[in-house]
Amino acid sequence: MSNQKTDRAWWYGCVIYEIYIRSFYDSNGDGVGDIQGITKKLDYLASLPIDAIWITPFFKSPMKDFGYDISDYYAVDPLFGEIEDFEEMIEKAHALNLKVIIDQVWSHTSDTYSWFIESQSDRDNPKADWYVWSDAKADGSPPNNWLSVFGGTAWEWNESRQQYYLHNFLKCQPDLNWHNLNVVREIMQVAEFWLEKGVDGFRLDVCNYYMHDPSKLDNPSRTEGMPIQDGVSPLNPYANFINLHNINQVQNIKSLRRIRKVLNKYPGTISLGEIAAAEDPMRQTVEYIRGDKRLHTAYNSSLLVNEKLTPELVASAQEELSLHLEDDEEEMICLTMSTHDFPRARSRWQPQNPETIPAFEKWLVTLLACLRGIICFYQGEELGLTESEIPQEEMQDPLGSNFPSYFAGRDGCRTPIPWETEKANWGFTDAVTPWIRVDENFNSLAVDVQEENPDSLLHYFRKLLRWRNRQPAMKYGDFDPIEVGRDVLSFIRKVRDQRLLCVFNFAEETQAYLVSCRYGKPVMSSGVTSFEVTNLGNGDRTIEMEAFGFAIFEREF
Template identity: 45%
Template structure:
């Protein structure tokens, strides 16, 4: 059964993202698994989060590490069994943790029985379950759509003598959402997991579900407009305006059907990944009205550098555009360079202060924060040599884009004296554990009250007793060009949050007198003058 209690727990609750392959290996095969996660749930609960998000663990050939699903209702043997999953949910709920899981609905693996049947002929019962199209007279693909992972979004199938569409790998054919049977089946698969007690879903590529039925060509990107998101600038994908291959208006109707299923299970929630040519507008559209997604996130904070005007302007845009929609905030995940590197050491100053300012900033914004595993330890992006790369995206785009393996290396649990940071007893973990990560291991930080991990715990505990931070309104403030500042408000309570996003000390003028309300503030106030050290922050009541 799902965890009882506040059905709106997701509004301001904190999620902790787990990448199962890299969290903890319980059986010594070099790959993390569900029993390993269950063993470490006490660690996550102690951190003070409200729920976990599990990246895919479904049956899969693992060409894209689980984002190519071959069975929507079973666990891949490398991760365990359905019984292991049920035990994980039971243990999580006993600790007060909600469980959200990834759902990859836009495409399946080419090893899924649906696709095997679909490609067998043009007249079988599932012939129209995927996006098929005839070649042009000269044999070329039906249009100019591109795959994010490189090359055309179309692959020719010799049996059907047609092309099938794939927004990602060739082995990830896109499902045809214009077919009502496809929608009905996917909704039933979602409900399968709700009946097993999950509390929600992170929806992979939530704006990719529906394609243009007429298969019209995408126009070229127009300089000066929103650059297409979801791919590095080196990728030709960014040279098109993606108006026909994704973010179609018909997508809304499916999201409403999905929400109707979720609404039958009080407390169940959705967070959608949005990667469109204007992601903020899409987020607003998809989360407005209470009948589509509960919340959504874009890649703005995930790929942006730490440039104060850029971050401040982006936050203003989010809150101006989003209206009654609800954002989810992440600064790291399994697809992007870790924030400890991206907002990094090269900027100088006190590194420990910088790593504390980052969570203080994104966990106090209006919305739902999501911590990526190892972020609370201060892990930086790993340098994975080419010969050890696993990510097909990185192998394809090397060397300008090195892929996503650097943020996916295993979690270090023990110090450098223990092989592979205690992640596995295998001689060969699926990705190497960097030596400098072992020095930041859980065992090194868990009992140290001055560690970064302890700071995260204290910050989340403070957050829980401040309703204005969890679910209050927000007002962006202009205080100084080199700080980010906002007020969080609930009733008569008004808490000001100020962040020095530079390595240099600054003194700024607050909009009124303030009393500090967080013991670990690094700034100090005299009258209405706030002094902040480099990378300092301040929370106070005004």
């Protein structure tokens, strides 16, 4: 049996909590969350109890894509504070035994970055080849048919150079040229700068976009019936092509060795890659973590989907993971059901019967916590936050603005955390107007309300994670499916000295499940109404689970 060791690196089987900094907590009253805001809430974060926080970009930026368009990798944007604020925050986090992972956006920069300003000035300057430039076709059109995720061509004409530059995202986000070793060396210096500040790792934004095919051939069209890339809307024109030449290059994976080499100089640090728009998501994600010269871990969109959440969906993702992972006790991907880029899971899979929502909330966080992998929760999932409705006229997200006919944008999952019900803006900020509206429906979900209610999701979340942290089988064990039915999923998580049976009811109606006599009373459960001994005479018993009921049993060896 694999996965026997329990003395692995801290990150194997850990729980990460993503902080979308703009909406977490505003400490200075300007309407935007900031670094000092995180510092003030570190005791809360440590109480959850999580292992690490992942903080979205806080670097200098014109904020056209809210920090994912960086204009200085070495500087903190004044909107979020100063470098000293970051140093204070990381010191306190470490004192509370919290690891700190920061976002690094190395595939592209802002067009206001000094590197790009120099690069675009002419074709002979020292940074002329730091970005991806290409001549126009004979008719003046873009060099090929590559599209931007954010809509339209992925090429923008530049008058100074009389060339096009590549932008896989917004036109103000030119792609860095990772084929240029000087670029890679500079990026590695960026990495070392923040590692010297004490960070415990990097979340690498769209790290499968680093390199392109130098031939710049046209991407082939996607034929009818072909599956589209992971996490891409079928209504986005980007989905009409197989992105064969602009992303997911073999050379891209080889380039990761440089990142791992730098991280190896700082023992205990971690690289967490985002694998976006993958054609074969689980296989490609595992390729990015294979061996000891690539990333430590990565995540994809396998559970960030709008389709119905079913036992088959969950089981197939876990089984596919096991299929691609080698029998290596150091390989593990990260699993998440919500991030700042996707509608909240609580709303995507909303039950039809409102009376089942409290049970569903506990069920959902428990299901994720029981799966094999590094687990990542997005801020507010411990409170049961829902997707917010942002009027079109208030939309901030450029991705939503570019596709208003079918996409509500990412603003709905980025609304502020409700801290205190008696304060304006639920205690998120003292500003009259926060950067994005606070959801008025969050009053009953606020932290102070849930702290006072021992039956709240917040208290349950803490209980769940405290329990999980003590279970070797949950942190390190295999995933063996037992029943993958229409409404019931059961599986075993196991290491040599522990075996846990997990049973989940995906339906809004009561379901029965037969439990072997080898398992005692449930160690964690919700909505289990009866334990009837069968007439088989062997001690097996049938449990009944209400809507979104679940039970976890430990085998009695």
